[in-house]
Amino acid sequence: MQRTLLAVLTLALASCSEPSPREAEPGELPAPAERIYRGGPIVTVDASNRVVEALAIRDGRIAAVGSEREVLALQGPETRVVDLAGRALLPGFIDAHGHISQVARMSSAANVASPPVGPVGSIDDLKREIRAFIVERELPPGSWVVATGYDDALLEEQRHPTRVDLDEVSTEHPILALHVSMHLASANSAALELAGVSAETPDPPSGVFRRFEGSKEPNGVMEEHAMWVVFGQVPRPTPAQMLASLGDAQRSYASEGFTTAQDGATDAGTFQLLQAAQDQGVLFLDVTAYGIWSDYDAVVEAARQPVGTYDGHLELAGGKIVLDGSPQGKTAWLTEPYFVPPEGLGADYNGYPALEDAEVLRFAKKLYEKGQQLLAHANGDAAAEQWIRTVERLQAEGKRPDWRPVMIHAQALRRDQLPRVAALGMIPSFFVAHTYYWGDWHRDSVFGPVRGAAISPAASALAAGIRFTIHNDAPVVPPRGTFLLWTAVNRLTRSGQVLGPDERLTPAQALRAMTIDAAYQAFEEDRKGSLEVGKLADLVILSANPLAVAPEAIREIEVIETIKQGRTVWARDEE
Numbered sequence: 001m002q003r004t005l006l007a008v009l010t011l012a013l014a015s016c017s018e019p020s021p022r023e024a025e026p027g028e029l030p031a032p033a034e035r036i037y038r039g040g041p042i043v044t045v046d047a048s049n050r051v052v053e054a055l056a057i058r059d060g061r062i063a064a065v066g067s068e069r070e071v072l073a074l075q076g077p078e079t080r081v082v083d084l085a086g087r088a089l090l091p092g093f094i095d096a097h098g099h100i101s102q103v104a105r106m107s108s109a110a111n112v113a114s115p116p117v118g119p120v121g122s123i124d125d126l127k128r129e130i131r132a133f134i135v136e137r138e139l140p141p142g143s144w145v146v147a148t149g150y151d152d153a154l155l156e157e158q159r160h161p162t163r164v165d166l167d168e169v170s171t172e173h174p175i176l177a178l179h180v181s182m183h184l185a186s187a188n189s190a191a192l193e194l195a196g197v198s199a200e201t202p203d204p205p206s207g208v209f210r211r212f213e214g215s216k217e218p219n220g221v222m223e224e225h226a227m228w229v230v231f232g233q234v235p236r237p238t239p240a241q242m243l244a245s246l247g248d249a250q251r252s253y254a255s256e257g258f259t260t261a262q263d264g265a266t267d268a269g270t271f272q273l274l275q276a277a278q279d280q281g282v283l284f285l286d287v288t289a290y291g292i293w294s295d296y297d298a299v300v301e302a303a304r305q306p307v308g309t310y311d312g313h314l315e316l317a318g319g320k321i322v323l324d325g326s327p328q329g330k331t332a333w334l335t336e337p338y339f340v341p342p343e344g345l346g347a348d349y350n351g352y353p354a355l356e357d358a359e360v361l362r363f364a365k366k367l368y369e370k371g372q373q374l375l376a377h378a379n380g381d382a383a384a385e386q387w388i389r390t391v392e393r394l395q396a397e398g399k400r401p402d403w404r405p406v407m408i409h410a411q412a413l414r415r416d417q418l419p420r421v422a423a424l425g426m427i428p429s430f431f432v433a434h435t436y437y438w439g440d441w442h443r444d445s446v447f448g449p450v451r452g453a454a455i456s457p458a459a460s461a462l463a464a465g466i467r468f469t470i471h472n473d474a475p476v477v478p479p480r481g482t483f484l485l486w487t488a489v490n491r492l493t494r495s496g497q498v499l500g501p502d503e504r505l506t507p508a509q510a511l512r513a514m515t516i517d518a519a520y521q522a523f524e525e526d527r528k529g530s531l532e533v534g535k536l537a538d539l540v541i542l543s544a545n546p547l548a549v550a551p552e553a554i555r556e557i558e559v560i561e562t563i564k565q566g567r568t569v570w571a572r573d574e575e
Contacts, residue, residue, distance in 0.1 A: 032076025040084025092259030113149030163220030
């Protein structure tokens with residue numbers, strides 16, 4: 001029943017443009033509301049953080065918010081009055097950084113993640129899951145097999161699977177196993193051969209083909225730009241497959257309370273698929289796409305709308321550039337060495353940049369001069385320094401009034417760098433979910449206890465006057481809503497230890513980071529992110545008010561219903 005309901009709603013949502021509410025003429029009574037919510041806390045996330053009694057919707061927008069007496073004045077004979085029965089109504093969550101197209105694409109891959117995301121605890125488990133996937137899908141010899149989500153930090157062996165391990169699964173199928181970070185991968189011999197990777201293949205710039213010890217022969221594990229040599233050989237899903245997967249991906253986001261999703265590194269082919277999804281009524285959440293720097297001109301050329309404007313539910317919002325790799329994969333670019341270097345590397349190993357300063361400046365300047373927003377992936381503090389230095393140089397040459405450059409992840413952003421971030425109006429989007437998923441690994445292996453406790457310094461950023469957001473980076477971790485809120489508030493690791501207690505946020509601060517401040521990051525604060533008259537009726541109903549429960553109980557709060565522009569796009573009772 002849920003799929004039927006959503007199919008109708010997606011077509012309806014795609015066919016309607018954003019309505020502009022008509023103001024009542026002097027002396028004219030305002031039009032009745034279509035729907036009124038009452039009977040539970042309504043958390044506005046406005047400038048005063050008000051919690052009010054009632055909210056009304058008309059024409060896809062918020063028509064009134066305040067006391068029951070005020071709002072019920074808009075009740076007409078056709079108005080539906082919804083009793084929240086004590087449940088909480090909040091602004092819909094906004095995905096400050098993620099990759100919804102990759103969530104869609106990876107839905108057809110074998111799941112080799114570790115709990116709680118997947119079933120794999122060892123390399124033997126990984127091999128078992130891939131074998132079962134081949135059998136279940138009845139994949140003939142020669143068919144590519146993609147597995148996603150393995151995590152060497154959580155495997156019993158504490159290492160990456162090699163081509164030897166994957167050859168034990170099959171020598172007849174090319175196999176590519178993607179690391180959970182999406183910055184490393186491992187391939188079997190068949191996949192390496194199809195990609196032309198051999199002992200004679202040099203490492204690409206900002207990438208590494210790891211080799212067997214004492215040999216030049218690739219062992220199957222690939223870092224950064226090297227993995228794309230093989231990944232580029234994997235056939236893309238057909239448009240029909242991708243469109244179907246996009247529907248499932250949006251349902252996953254909506255089931256967690258998100259009404260806006262991001263596609264944070266879009267190439268031209270993917271953007272054309274997103275436009276096709278818009279044309280065919282598949283998109284029912286807003287999707288903000290950021291074109292990847294290596295294909296940005298082609299993405300802009302493919303777009304029907306100017307950068308920064310919506311085409312239905314789809315916006316090409318700007319560009320995305322990647323400055324380094326992954327801390328959990330130990331490819332992020334740090335100032336000081338890794339606490340425990342990767343096997344075979346010296347004690348001075350500190351990762352490496354993805355791009356030289358000149359290339360970063362060239363692309364950033366192009367977008368800066370056009371007033372097109374740029375997100376920069378920077379996990380390590382050296383990468384953060386490269387981005388800060390780039391924006392400082394741009395602003396010294398001629399400051400734009402409101403460019404809002406974004407630092408994606410900002411995990412190792414140092415506290416001494418925060419004043420410069422604040423001065424630039426830069427917005428860090430912190431990957432606070434790492435404190436749970438990899439907090440123990442970061443403390444014990446990646447950064448050490450001192451630097452590990454300071455990752456994602458959200459409270460310090462707040463004290464420095466910085467407006468920031470928080471994110472999941474799906475598909476690296478699932479696009480979970482209240483769980484993300486819980487990680488920012490509690491900073492508990494998998495082992496139950498608090499990582500950096502001084503960097504914990506209050507529930508209200510964390511909620512703003514994934515609603516109104518996430519809207520601000522995307523230049524949408526005038527239409528989304530808080531419950532105020534005239535804004536889009538993008539809402540989520542939760543089983544409890546996250547501002548009123550014990551901090552540790554936030555992760556137990558359930559999404560009851562998700563509403564996009566006044567229409568229900570997901571409801572628990574329709575599952």
